[in-house]
Amino acid sequence: MFRLTPLAHACALLSATALPNLAQAQATALPPGSIERLPTVQVQAARGQQVADVDLPASISTVWLDDDVNGNLAQIADALSGVPGVVARDRQNLAQDTQLSIRGFGARSTFGVRGVRVLVDGVPATMPDGQGQLSHASMLSAQRVEVLRGPFSALYGNSSGGVVQIWSADGQAGDPWRVRMAGGSDGTLSTGAQLRGEQGPVRYNVAANHFRTDGWRDHSAARRESVNARLGTDVAGGTLDLVLNYFDSPDAQDPLGLTREQVRQDPRQATAVATQYNTRKSARQAQAGLVFTRTEGAQTWRAMGYAGQRSVEQYLAIPPGPQANPLHAGGVIDLEGGYGGLDLHWGWQGHWAGRPLEVVIGANADQQQQDRRGYENFVGSELGVRGALRRDQSDRVRNVDQFAQAFWQWAPRWSLLLGVRHSEVRFRSNDHYITARNPDDSGARDYSATTPVAGVVFHASDAWRVYASAGRGFETPTFNELGYRADGAPGLALNLSAARSRNLELGTKWRGSGGAAFEAAVFRADTDDELAVASNTNGRSTYRNIGRTRRQGLEATLLYPISTELEASLAYTYLEATVRQPYLVCASTGCATPNTTVPAGSRLPGVPEQQWFGRLQYQPGAWQWAGEVVASSDTVVNDLATDSAPGYALLNLEAARRWTLAQGALRVFARVDNVLDQRYIGSVIVNDGNQRYFEPGPDRRYSVGVQWAWL
Template structure:
């Protein structure tokens, strides 16, 4: 009750401070118009058709990426910075992916992305078990990034605490080609080329990227090559798109985390065992997706199929002693497997009771198959090399989902969005490493969930919308979390349950004359939350800890300042807490304790000024402190950083040349850029870099 009272007070504060005057809105709403409909390419979120995002009962942010960005374009975190409710941290560690969480979901992940659903050009980058990655998404090829928060994320299935979708631009006649080069401290270089346009019936968007760095920290050198392609043509009265992605990231060094004392002594150092065992990770991925969309009158059909292959080899800093246990899987991870899936949906637009109605039904099936081997990370006296085989298993995860959705504008000012999804996720592991002291660890588990969502929008005026939404979601354990039992015995952790959540959201959206104000209150209560049970000897085990709660508020403000300047503000406050006591080695977690990895407050401000050929920008990024372990014995302190940008453009008869520069951490602050939640060696901290300058050139021309 006390929490609800606090939410009510904050709602009243929002109404008084952030929302337009209600009396003015009522006057303007005397003769409301129909809900605005946009071309289908504009918004693809919440599985709804071509509506402006203001008319959806959900928090949706679209970041449009143009050719005037001043960052390195090496990590997707650049595009996600400044979005309310989103934590996207560049770890300065290219052996690990961007640290991503949305409204506290996914914050516990120590590698990759989990708890958040990721798609690239409509193709899932999150596997059926809920584990995903962002490394193959190209900012050079991308046109926009869409971020969905709140209850309607559940319409995307397992582990959808939020949704991130990266969309490439469709090629068109007259599109320019471009070359881009960016260089900076620590031997960092990004080079890319994009060819976009139309040749006869074929529309194309091809982008190739090379990135390398010696790293700000010791033992953090990395190299990455990627190729992304989107090819489209008209076929059979519809549009056919072929999406191709290739990524090669060999031997990215992993400096590991640092203890507080190590950060204080030298934040640029790597942990000694990182060099001793030459910790590193290699990733290679290739995938293709085919999407066909056809609209015939009131009906739209969409079919998508995709397939890919991904291999990962990772050398860990696991000491020799733990590997003496015959049940230990070794210190080298070798994964190789394929994945793929299909998605089909049908939508109909018409009227019911004289009011606009749209129905959507569909189904999708996905499958990942993974050969997982483990090896000792030593051979004789040599460390950091592949030794004897210690694990050999075949893992398979499959999901089969069905979904339906209905949108109805049942009155001039009111619209309703309803959705329902049923998911079945099956895990199967076959153990092929059998010895006298290591028995068969094969096993299987099935999870089922039905997730309803509903939302209503009130059109207070042409500019102002109020909405409310509610829904349920679920999150299964991943293959990695099922891999070990918390009691130390052989076999899979088949006793783990899926986490189940109930979400609520109240929000407001106002937009007029280029200005935009959005605010939302949210709450998500989760049962059977998945958390670390133990983390020692290079092995993490998991358990269901009971109930948790994530609640808070988001606000964003965009204001043009004349024709050449713009101010953007974003703020997030979240209280992510445990609601049930549970024991841990070394102590007990009490109800009310903060969830690790989730800062209570975040803020971002960006002021941009574009006089003629010049561009100037100042950016302020801040975060409060972050708890790093379940017992809350350690925290990463909060920080505030100032970044500056400048650019100049020259137009010539041959094309456009643009020079740009970015100065990060202008005040040279020491800070913790990201954290490793519940690290067993108490190396929780990944320091952020000091003052860094990068400069670049871009050449753009018409072929």
């Protein structure tokens, strides 16, 4: 049974009672004016399937990143704050990237993205093992971000608790070029240029960005350089798109987490060992993707290939003492390798039994080859430098998947979407660091799963849909999670099983005139063999399977144009993420054998129970004014729930002014975040062994910027 708060009950009732009233109000609403009404986007529920988002039996949100976006466009967390079901947290630590989870999937991640699939212009940013990155996604060249939640996420394969896709705009004749500069508190500066348009047969969108900051916390300075390009042309009766990306982030400082007492004393401080060992991370990536699409009559073919190289070097705060163990892998992580893959599918549109039918079948194969080395982080008495080799292995993971789906409008008011995906994921590791006291730790593990999904939509009216969907999903451990055994023994954690989930969703969607929209959904996901953090000490995490868990709740979002110049948007999430089967944990540092029970019904750490978002935007003529409220309930930080990050509510304000000149358009903007200067915890580190669970959010922050666009 769902146990919802009164506010959640109110949101559920709204879907049944408010829609007729809203529809009546919209029938007499003023026509669109100053506020731009964005078109309905054709969203890919799975690769190759294109159906209007309102007609899909799934929760889908689209965030548009147009020329009126304020802020420095540095992280995707800024764009996702108003999407229900999504937790996108800026860690104030660019060495660890954005903390992203969807409906509780991915909340355990201490760095990067896990449990959520990420794609950039159709090219996977999630590797075959389920580990993903958001840092290289260019917000300057992006046109929109799509977020898919619920059962149909499984059609994207392994680790699809949700799907985030970032899409760059396709260059067209007459598109403006623009330069943009924004600066603000803590020495933050973002400069970029975007060239977009059409030259002869080539459509282009090229964006370059430089970002730097001294960081709000001590020892958190960072710099990022990125270039993203999308080039397209018509060839052989279809379209050919080349997607290029380069990203470089050298020596991003890592302030590490803080204890509760450290937060109370000074939330801006870095942990002492962070400066002692100069904890930092460098990341560099270059990749290219090629996409060919051709439509001929009722058939569509699409072929995509991509390849890239990525290197990561990270210095951890592990003391020399533990590294005296001959089985220890050292305090410096050095990863380097390549990745690539192919994706092919074929689609057909026609009729069956006199009703519209669309069928898509396809397959994809992906591979990641990674050389993983570990070094001591000291030489003699000097700390924070690369020392002796302690680990040397070659890791390879590959997947081969096949999928099929069919969309059939089997009656004037009813439609059905069916899909199935079969995935095989293979891990291989060859150990090259073998000594008399360090045995051969080579190993292999294979995982496979078949994940069916189904959804039905009832067209209650031209503007109103009601749907239900169900499906299965699975999530393998990543290579980082397989890298260390929870019992401290040598070798990979090959005893880890894949988590498998059963997902249900019931929802409603409404679209009114002038851009008004309302959506609500209740959902449940039951997971077996949940993957969870076993220990998190000295910057190193180990994992294990803890049994059965449940995530259930409600989401609701409303976009409502009050007038031609005034628009309101609201989003609410209630998420109850709990343990369904008791398990044992260690209750103290140094414990070798778990001895304390986590009872059934306990909250999963890293998942806030409630989230709210509200935005009111007023756009009279050339001016733009906006206010936002972002709020979250408390977040448990460890399995035993002995500590938690308190809830918070933040107020943000924006202002902008545009001048249209003969030579182009000039836009000046300003933003104040956390206007009331609240103290709060921005993100948490789940199950940190040193009880440094907390990454504080910043106090009042200012930013100003200018953008010049010309044809």
